Amino acid sequence: MSWTEIVIEVALSDAETLSDALMEAGALSVSVEDADLGTPDEQPLFGEPGMEPKEAAWQRSRVVALAEVDADHAAIVSNAAAACGIAVPPYSLRPVAAQDWVRLTQSQFDPIHIGKNIWVVPSWHDAPDANGLILELDPGLAFGTGSHPTTRLCMEWLEVNVPLQKPASLLDYGCGSGILAMVAKKLDNATTVVGVDIDPHAIDAARYNSERNHCEVAYYLPEDFSSHTSLQVFDIVVANILSGPLKLMAPMLCSRIAAGGSLTLSGVLAEQANDVIAAYAQWLPLTVWAEQDGWVALSGTRK
Structure with missing residues (x-):
């Protein structure tokens, strides 16, 4: 299956409500990025537990909605904008190439050697040192x-x-x-x-x-x-x-x-x-x- 990303740049005040509205309008998932990422205006956004930022958005935010390739992308955007009470924003579409996402994800995680004798080994790899202290551990929800x-x-x-x-x-x-x-x-x-x-x-x-x-x-x-x-x-x-x-x-x-x-x-x-x-x-x-x-x-x- 192929997908398309709907890319919309919005102000900080609209990022959260538009994200929710896009989901209601038919988007499969929505993420928010810093529209100034990689430029001198990029804004770090992080916080310790109990001191998180009030909004997971930036002064210039890029809302990226994932939709099926044959979906009515214009309708998704216009319906979401109407639900937010804002004018239909300019947007662009970018294709998401079909990939073996499992293999792609797994390729990013190799065994990790720590200290003298510890190895953290994802389940899809063999242990590099059978005599080491081996932990079979896959990336997951927990840090x-x-x-x-x-x-x-x-x-x-x-x-x-x-x-x-x-x-x-x-x-x-x-x-x-x-x-x-x-x-x-x-x-x-x-x-x-x-x-x-x-x-x-x-x-x-x-x-x-x-x-x-x-x-x-x-x-x-x-x-x-x-x-x-x-x-x-x-x-x-x-x-x-x-x-x-x-x-x-x-x-x-x-x-x-x-x-x-x-x-x-x-x-x-x-x-x-x-x-x-x-x-x-x-x-x-x-x-x-x-x-x-x-x-x-x-x-x-x-x-």
């Missing part, structure tokens, strides 16, 4: 495939430090795909491993990934974690989130560290490190363990 520096930093810290511990318990707070919990479990010394995430989809993905990788990990939403493990502390706590939430969660995370236990944080930009270190100072001293591409991992031991 954490090993491609982002913050995930890599945490995985490298675990590879170096977990084998040095006595048989250890570990808490992965903000577990996403479950990748850090699984690394810890496969490093043998981690006995009890628990993962927590605010996203139910992430919990589902992490459970699925752990089952595929034969890793026994207990996963919880925060409210369930609090009720089921209210007094439990861990030898290792790792949290790969973002600096804002990490600062807010300092009392809670530190209350989960056993005496002599370790804390490792990532999702922190190098310029944010001192602020995060200060937020945890009353419980334990943190230092920069390593840095990659402007991101740092902070680590410390609770006395």
